[in-house]
Amino acid sequence: MRDLALLPKAHLHLHFTGSMRVPTLVDMAAAYGVRLPEALIDNDPLRLPPTERGWFRFQRLYDAARACVRSEADMRRLVHEAAADDAAEGSGRLEIQVDPTSYAPFVGGITPAVEIVIDAARAASAEHGIEVGVIIAASRMKHPLDARTLARLAARYAGDGVGEVVGFGLSNDERRGDTSQFGPAFDIARRAGLAAVPHGGELLGPDHISEVMRELVPDRIGHGVRAAEDERLLREIVDRGVALEVNPGSNIGLGVYGEASEVPLRTLVDAGAEIALGADDPLLFGTRLVDQYEIARTAHGFTDAELSRLAASSIRASRASSSTKARLLADVDAWLAAPDPADAFGALSAGGTVTIG
Numbered sequence: 001m002r003d004l005a006l007l008p009k010a011h012l013h014l015h016f017t018g019s020m021r022v023p024t025l026v027d028m029a030a031a032y033g034v035r036l037p038e039a040l041i042d043n044d045p046l047r048l049p050p051t052e053r054g055w056f057r058f059q060r061l062y063d064a065a066r067a068c069v070r071s072e073a074d075m076r077r078l079v080h081e082a083a084a085d086d087a088a089e090g091s092g093r094l095e096i097q098v099d100p101t102s103y104a105p106f107v108g109g110i111t112p113a114v115e116i117v118i119d120a121a122r123a124a125s126a127e128h129g130i131e132v133g134v135i136i137a138a139s140r141m142k143h144p145l146d147a148r149t150l151a152r153l154a155a156r157y158a159g160d161g162v163g164e165v166v167g168f169g170l171s172n173d174e175r176r177g178d179t180s181q182f183g184p185a186f187d188i189a190r191r192a193g194l195a196a197v198p199h200g201g202e203l204l205g206p207d208h209i210s211e212v213m214r215e216l217v218p219d220r221i222g223h224g225v226r227a228a229e230d231e232r233l234l235r236e237i238v239d240r241g242v243a244l245e246v247n248p249g250s251n252i253g254l255g256v257y258g259e260a261s262e263v264p265l266r267t268l269v270d271a272g273a274e275i276a277l278g279a280d281d282p283l284l285f286g287t288r289l290v291d292q293y294e295i296a297r298t299a300h301g302f303t304d305a306e307l308s309r310l311a312a313s314s315i316r317a318s319r320a321s322s323s324t325k326a327r328l329l330a331d332v333d334a335w336l337a338a339p340d341p342a343d344a345f346g347a348l349s350a351g352g353t354v355t356i357g
Contacts, residue, residue: 001342002304004293008331009311010093010318011086011278011289012197013222013245015171016117017066018281019082019096025283028068037064045286050203050255055173058254061284070106075113076120083124083132089290092328093320096121097135097169097197100153101146114153114165122163131162133319135197137169138185140177147185155192166319167195169222174204180215195219195319197245202256206230209237218242220276220317225251227273228264234271243274243317248295249287250280260299269310276314308336 022041029036039046040061048054069075079096086094100113107113114136121132136154138147147170157165168189170182186196200212202223209227212218213236224244227234237244248263257263268275277292279285287295296302296310315328 004290005090007090007311007335008092008328009090010314011091012095012276012318013247013278013280014096015281016098018283020078020283021081025065034068037061046253046284048255054255066102072107072116075116079120080124083128083130087128087130093131093318095133095135097137099137099139118163125162133166135167135169136165137171140172144181147182151185151188154189158192158194167197170198179211183215186216201226206233220245228267238272243276245276245278247278247280248292249285253285260295266300274313274317276317308332
């Protein structure tokens with residue numbers, strides 16, 4: 001089996017605070033005299049029930065981590081470390097999602113917060129050999145007018161270059177807010193050429209995904225995994241070319257599925273859906289990008305050829321330039337064309353010889 005960390009891929013579903021390394025969180029908490037909940041630093045991945053109480057616990061932990069990000073230096077550190085970690089896992093493209101309102105009080109407002117992330121994304125791209133794009137996300141927990149403000153801000157920095165804003169999202173508890181009320185914000189973002197990438201279809205089922213499809217007209221759906229429960233809806237997603245950002249680790253962590261084998265990844269892929277595997281919030285769920293591909297391999301029996309197609313799907317679904325996509329797709333082909341280490345091991349076991357070099 002080929003090394004999944006060497007498989008070129010794109011990472012399209014990673015949250016800013018949720019990307020944080022545990023040692024980084026510990027450092028920041030110590031600097032500000034913050035006492036962290038044990039669940040954030042015990043290296044034991046969250047396992048929560050898919051209920052409002054489960055989400056409340058998740059949100060409380062996320063907020064505790066976010067409260068430790070209090071300066072421009074902290075924000076830059078998160079972007080650089082996220083880029084470094086992704087590059088080490090074979091990601092050639094990262095689109096990191098951030099709600100700037102969370103950090104605005106510490107850096108002089110939402111505009112400076114966005115500019116810090118953009119500038120850090122450009123610097124991290126150059127330093128770590130990975131293209132980093134930015135997604136500005138609004139929260140369902142806040143007023144839809146706040147989402148319009150963020151959409152206008154995202155539109156101001158829209159572009160397809162390294163470090164620029166490439167998409168507009170909507171995150172937080174799917175059970176909150178009226179989806180239709182966020183439609184105008186997505187209209188603003190769409191007119192600016194931004195990808196529409198709202199969350200949907202993890203805690204709620206097909207009806208909610210249909211509402212997101214109708215009201216927000218997404219290019220990608222964050223999660224969308226429960227489209228597998230409705231053949232008609234899944235066919236519509238495929239026909240419209242809407243990509244699904246599937247995050248098996250967080251699906252398990254939030255109790256949507258009890259085991260990795262229950263995540264309907266095979267169903268989605270077999271239906272022809274464009275899939276981009278993502279890690280969502282590694283800080284809380286304890287799994288990074290390569291772990292998602294490992295789940296596909298071990299829990300769902302994906303061959304290396306199928307894994308290469310998953311990686312290619314993530315690249316196609318990204319907002320990378322056509323030249324970057326072509327380069328990464330060629331690298332995926334090269335990964336698959338390389339000798340399988342298992343073949344070499346088999347030759348040695350049979351008494352054959354293997355030439356290296």
